Amino acid sequence: MMVTARKALFTFLIASCTPTYAATNTVLAACGASEGVAFYKADGRWSDDRLSAGAFTFVVNDKNEPNLLFKDSSGAITDARADGADVTFSFVDPAKREFGVVVNYSESELIETYSLIHGTDKALYLQWTVNRVGGVMPKVAAYTATCS
Numbered sequence: 001m002m003v004t005a006r007k008a009l010f011t012f013l014i015a016s017c018t019p020t021y022a023a024t025n026t027v028l029a030a031c032g033a034s035e036g037v038a039f040y041k042a043d044g045r046w047s048d049d050r051l052s053a054g055a056f057t058f059v060v061n062d063k064n065e066p067n068l069l070f071k072d073s074s075g076a077i078t079d080a081r082a083d084g085a086d087v088t089f090s091f092v093d094p095a096k097r098e099f100g101v102v103v104n105y106s107e108s109e110l111i112e113t114y115s116l117i118h119g120t121d122k123a124l125y126l127q128w129t130v131n132r133v134g135g136v137m138p139k140v141a142a143y144t145a146t147c148s
Contacts, residue, residue, distance in 0.1 A: 052073075053072070056128075083105070100115045112129065
């Protein structure tokens with residue numbers, strides 16, 4: 001019963017949200033530059049952080065599986081699923097047209113959480129976190145961005 005209810009919510013969300021991305025994906029939201037704060041292990045302190053040229057596009061395929069496409073400052077696009085991440089919905093609220101996504105790169109010791117919610121001004125915002133314990137630059141960070 002729970003799986004059927006979740007699938008119905010995802011189907012409703014897809015149908016009510018946005019235009020088609022490629023042939024098999026539907027765009028749920030597109031978000032621009034992010035600003036926030038980060039704690040880098042090497043620095044040992046919190047500091048302002050931003051991704052001024054980055055962009056996020058949240059899509060869902062015909063199996064109702066979410067995915068994240070990230071465009072970095074060089075213009076390169078990373079497909080989270082193709083890059084080895086496990087991408088899942090954390091919540092879906094079709095009535096508000098809001099949702100959350102968790103991106104887990106278990107092999108890279110990296111987990112990202114994304115919540116797309118409306119502010120009191122009715123605009124759609126992305127609130128996201130990153131927790132990277134391995135790799136070249138371990139960090140914990142929290143960001144926000146405006147979406148459409």
